[in-house]
Amino acid sequence: MxxxxxxxxxxxxxxxxxxxxxxxxxxxxxxxxxxxxxxxxxxxxxxxxxxxxxxxxxxxxxxxxxTAIVGGRSxxxxxxxxxxxxxxxxxxxxxxxAAWEDESFGVHFAFFRHTEAEVRLRILEGRRSRLEERLDAVRTALARTAERLDSYTLELQRHGLESVEREVRWLNELIATERRASSEERPERDTTSTDE
Amino acid sequence: MxxxxxxxxxxxxxxxxxxxxxxxxxxxxxxxxxxxxxxxxxxxxxxxxxxxxxxxxxxxxxxxxxTAIVGGRSxxxxxxxxxxxxxxxxxxxxxxxAAWEDESFGVHFAFFRHTEAEVRLRILEGRRSRLEERLDAVRTALARTAERLDSYTLELQRHGLESVEREVRWLNELIATERRASSEERPERDTTSTDE
DNA sequence: TCGGGATGTATCGGCTCGATACATCGACGC
DNA sequence: GCGTCGATGTATCGAGCCGATACATCCCGA
CATH class of the missing domain: 1.10.10.10 (Winged helix-like DNA-binding domain superfamily/Winged helix DNA-binding domain)
Structure with a gap:
């Protein structure tokens, strides 16, 4: 309430x-x-x-x-x-x-300039795993039922997969950029070594 | 209720x-x-x-x-x-x-094999205009405020626009395919002449 | 001066989701 | 045999959110 x-x-x-x-x-x-x-x-x-x-x-x-009040505008x-x-x-x-689900990710991303670099990175990675999870689920489901599906359903699945794959690539680029920026900021720190 | x-x-x-x-x-x-x-x-x-x-x-x-009942499975x-x-x-x-809004389009499309060709075409076109409307709105809003936005917001807008543009292209292909199929089905009918 | 469109605040009904509860089933180790 | 764990299965509840709607004012052009 x-x-x-x-x-x-x-x-x-x-x-x-x-x-x-x-x-x-x-x-x-x-x-x-x-x-x-x-x-x-x-x-x-x-x-x-x-x-x-x-x-x-x-x-x-x-x-x-x-001074600005004239007619008492409400x-x-x-x-x-x-x-x-x-x-x-x-x-x-x-x-x-709560930050990387479908409904909220866009809003969180839109205010990234007020967000710490570390948090940004974790949200981007969380979003990426979320999408990859979904890709896996749909791909396995598709492999088991592909021959039974009509062409429209198949086309829908194909387009959906492609869209999400595209978003994952987008996230990859963003994550790489974030990593580059943060390593330039403090080049001596090297905890994760060269994992990429 | x-x-x-x-x-x-x-x-x-x-x-x-x-x-x-x-x-x-x-x-x-x-x-x-x-x-x-x-x-x-x-x-x-x-x-x-x-x-x-x-x-x-x-x-x-x-x-x-x-014959299949054994333990009375509910x-x-x-x-x-x-x-x-x-x-x-x-x-x-x-x-x-109601057929081409975000929430419903996918479901309607998934059952297109049970849908008449004419209805399919109208839904696809409706979906396309809906997305183009949105593109126009965002593009004009963007043109008016682009210089005021930070890089994250800008990147979000760019990615959003690109995704929707991609979906419009997808719809264009589908519409073209539908038109081709329907004109092959009854080649004598030529109401819209060669508008494409 | 009259109407229509943008601006502006606000509510209500009803749909939907996430979490949760509860129960049964099959498989596994031990 | 026995516990238990995850999948299967039905079902509800609180709470959030949207679309439609109502109402009022402002500004502009015909």
Whole structure:
């Protein structure tokens, strides 16, 4: 009860408000532009989320400068509080399944510039294993039933596999880039030696 | 109330049972293998759906052959009724947004072999316009804000765009194949002339 | 001046998922 | 024989989320 909502939307809102204070309508527009192809948040979840964050003191209403008020426009601008910034950092530090599942990975990735390098790497690797798991499952299932399937089903499977394989390659590149960047940052450290 | 559920799961269940009678557990396994990369149905929606279909007379319990009963195993096998087959045909005929949105397109495509050629074409084209709409929206939003974005956000947008563009190309090929097949089937008909 | 489209806040019904509970079965070691 | 572990199997519950909808204001052009 009381608008608990999942951590994904919470992170998305907190992360957006970290850049600049916003009101609901604009917040939703930015979020859906930011995530573009991956998700689309709706008011039905956004407003309860804002209410919950407000109640928990993670965001606060910001009254506009008195000079700007003319007709008493009812626009509620929210800004991040100190507690909200703390909570955001906490969410950005978490590198678990909650960060690399389908629904949440995009949001976490979108705020990677506020995330520590080590956490970034673990999320990218977690995402990759998740996808490889799925590839294995589908490939074995496909091997057992391929001859029984019609051409449409087969084509669907083929296209799905290819899409996920493509995403894995994308992740590989990102991981390589992250590794390169982090080894350049402190070249003396060599714990994993040359495992790649 | 009473387990109405969306039409997607209903179609998936009806379509699967059309091949062969199944019980819940096996049904879910097949569904998730069939859709593989796209969705994963859970028991929390499957069982209410089965109950609803049962109540509406679209499926029926099939008692196993008496000779096979040994310990009275509690396995509930469902089969499609005549009304269920009718309903399935009805669902397969619908070519609207409900067929080409993200959540439903995969399921509709998976049962294309039971779908009329004309409906197939309209669903594929609907899906394509849907994706192109989204591409336009993201591309214009990107053009307006590209210089303000950090490299991670930019990379996310780029990857998202590329994935969707890839899917559009895939749809283009499928549409071309469908057109070719349908024009070979009845070569005298030439309403759209040579628009391609 | 009138209407339509963008802006803006808000709620409700209903669908869906993840977690969980509970029970049986077959295979394995010992 | 016996415990137990993982797969099979049915089922529910809390909670989150979406689509549709309602309502109000603002701005702009015909």
């Amino acid at each position: 009381a608008g608990g909502q999942g951590r994904v939307l919470e992170l998305a809102v907190l992360g957006s408000l970290h850049e600049t204070p916003l009101h609901g309508y604009e917040l939703r527009k930015r979020l859906n532009a930011l995530l573009g192809m991956f998700r689309a948040f709706s008011y039905g979840s956004l407003y309860p989320c804002l209410r919950s964050l407000l109640a928990r003191g993670l965001i606060a209403e910001e009254q506009p400068a008195p 626009k509620i601008v929210y800004k991040l509080t100190a507690e909200g910034k703390e909570r955001l950092q906490e969410l950005l530090t978490q590198a678990g399944p | 009473a387990g109405g559920q969306g039409r997607v799961l209903e179609l998936a269940v009806l379509g699967s049972l059309h091949e062969t009678p199944l019980h819940g557990y096996e049904l879910r396994k097949r569904l998730n293998a069939l859709l593989g990369m796209f969705r994963a149905f859970s028991y929390g929606s499957l069982y209410p759906c089965l109950r609803s279909l049962l109540a509406r007379g679209l499926i029926a319990e099939e008692q196993p052959a008496p 396995k509930i096998v469902y089969k499609l009724t005549a009304e269920g087959k009718e309903r399935l045909q009805e669902l397969l005929t619908q070519a609207g947004p």
